[in-house]
Amino acid sequence: MRILVTGGAGRLGRSVVAVLAARGHDVASADLVPAAAPAAASARASAPASASGAAQADGVTHITADLLDDTARGDLFAQVRPEAVVHLAGIAVPFARPDTEILAVNTRLAWAVLSSAVEHGARSAVAASSPTVFGYGTPDWRPRYLPLDEDHPRAPRHSYGLSKLIIEETARTLSRARAAGCTLTSVRPGYVIAPEEWAGAPTQQGHTVAERLRDPELSAVALFNYVDARDAAELFALLCERSGAATGGEVFHAVAEDALALAPLAELLPRFHPGTAPHAAALTGRQGAFSSRAAAERLGWRPARTWRTELRGPVPEAP
DSSP states (O other): OEEEEETTTSHHHHHHHHHHHHTTOEEEEEESSOTTSOGGGTTOTTSOOOOOEEEEETTEEEEEOOTTSHHHHHHHHHHHOOSEEEEOOSOOSTTSSOHHHHHHHHHHHHHHHHHHHHHTTOSEEEEEOOGGGGOOSSTTOOOSSSSBOTTSOOOOOSHHHHHHHHHHHHHHHHHHHHOTTOEEEEEEEOSEEOGGGGGTOOOTTSOOHHHHHHOHHHHHTTTTOOEEHHHHHHHHHHHHHTGGGSOTTOEEEEOOSBOSSSSOHHHHHHHHOGGGHHHHTTSOTTBOSBOOHHHHHHHOOOOOOOHHHHOOSOOOOOO
């Protein structure tokens, strides 16, 4: 298939592009920065409109373009003629920009890219959402149940989480309105860990994986969730390849089955999130706080990598 990946130079985007290419697809990666630029600058679509350029590397077409510029975006879709679109571009870190900018960039991008996918005849389009739509991370957060699945009520607590919820609703809205022939879905990847981060490179928040394991407070804010970028990429690939397996507007979790923690979550969650106490006991052994069962049942997706198989160097001791 011809597949367009937006935000393909980012932490998750690089793995998505690599996995799609390895599966034999004709991949075009679009980003504001060239593929060789630092990933931290990836997918910042709030810059002024820029002329697009293209380069080939590792069998992938890398295109520099501002997706919020109507002309540049139209040229991109006309050039690539994608049969599927993976939309990852946006401000990827909560509180990284002013709230109004996060909302404006992420939501405008979602409408622009997903509607363009429909208009240009793509058969599928899948957008990156986030588990932050549940609103965890505050002392008074109280889930209805654990583990969290796609049906749990959503109640974002910051502009980033709200922008991701709007992205999901954008896919649903376009599905209802004018997406005949195009299946639009969303994926909520967990805390993404890129391959190099298992070997000690800093993660998204600046800590190493070993540091996040050693100090539970660092991972507590995300309910100790994570996913290897390559595993998440496989789910995006499946949604492109098997568009008939999902319904328009459907959402899937892509989260590792175990927790990024040395102690069981039944013990850790009530310590850092007192409101979880009534439900934490439902998490047994190494079980994580999120369920990805829908992706397993509908698409046959199961995460293959855990921190126990991927972490390089000695495993930290429990505090």
